[in-house]
C-alpha cells in the first residue's frame with residue numbers, strides 16, 4: 001500500500017494575523033515496507049506532515065492518497081485510514097488513561113469494531129511484542145510503570161490495531177540509551193520481519209543513520225532532500241548549514257573515503273565498516 005503525496009500545502013490559522021504556512025508543495029511517494037526517516041530543524045513541518053497521514057490534519061490543498069483512499073475527500077473512510085496508519089505521538093505515554101494496561105491497549109481495537117475474541121488476541125500479542133510480560137502487566141495501572149514501560153504500553157495500543165504503516169513522531173525523545181535501543185530494535189523488527197512501513201520523525205541523526213533506508217529532510221515546510229543516509233550525510237557542509245548533525249559513523253566513513261579508502265556503498269554501522277575495511281585489507285583483522 002503506497003502513500004502518494006502531491007503538491008501538499010498547509011496553512012495554520014489561514015486569513016488571520018496568526019497565519020503560518022507549515023507545508024509548502026510537498027511531493028513524495030512512500031512504498032510498502034520502507035523505513036523512512038523525516039528530519040529537519042524545529043518548526044520545519046515534520047509533525048504537520050505526518051499528522052496528515054492518518055487524517056488527524058485534513059488536506060487543505062494538494063492531494064494525499066493512502067492505499068487508494070483519497071484523504072482530500074471529506075467523506076473518505078477515516079476509520080479505515082486510521083486502522084491502516086498507526087500514529088505514535090511524541091511522549092505517547094501522556095495519552096495513557098485507563099485503569100489497567102489491558103484496558104488501555106484494547107481501546108483502539110474496540111473502536112475499530114473487532115469482536116471481543118479478536119481484541120483479546122490482538123491486545124495480548126501487542127503487549128508481548130513490545131517486550132512486556134502479559135500476566136505481569138495486564139491488570140496493573142499504566143501509571144505504576146516506568147517511563148520506558150509506559151511508552152511501550154502506548155506503542156502496544158497502536159500495534160494492537162495491526163497497522164500496515166507505523167508513523168512515529170520522535171519515538172525515543174526523553175528515553176535513556178537502553179530505552180532508546182529497545183524502541184528502535186522493536187521498530188526495526190516490525191519493519192524487517194512483518195513488513196510494516198515505518199515513517200519516523202527524529203532529531204537524532206545517529207539513530208536515523210543506522211536505522212532508516214531513506215531520509216527526507218524538511219526545511220521551512222518543504223522537502224529539500226529525499227535520499228539514502230549515505231548520500232545525504234556525505235554532504236557534510238550542507239547538513240551543518242541546516243543546523244543538523246552529521247552522525248559519528250557518517251563522519252568516520254566520509255573521512256575514510258576522503259583518504260581513498262574504497263568503502264563499498266551501504267556500510268553504516270561499526271560492524272559493517274570493520275568488515276568492509278578487513279575485506280579491503282585482504283581478510284586480516286583490523
Ligand SMILES: Nc1ncnc2c1ncn2[C@@H]1O[C@H](COP(=O)(O)OP(=O)(O)OP(=O)(O)O)[C@@H](O)[C@H]1O
Nearest residue numbers: 012020021022040041042043044045046047048049
Ligand atoms: N497548532 C498550531 N497552530 C499554529 N501554528 C502551528 C501549529 N502547529 C505547528 N505550527 C507551526 O507550523 C510550523 C511547522 O510546525 P511543526 O510542528 O509541523 O514542525 P516540526 O518540524 O514538527 O517541529 P519540531 O521539530 O519542533 O517538532 C511551525 O512554524 C509551527 O510554529
Ligand SMILES: [Mg+2]
Nearest residue numbers: 046047048169
Ligand atoms: Mg514536531
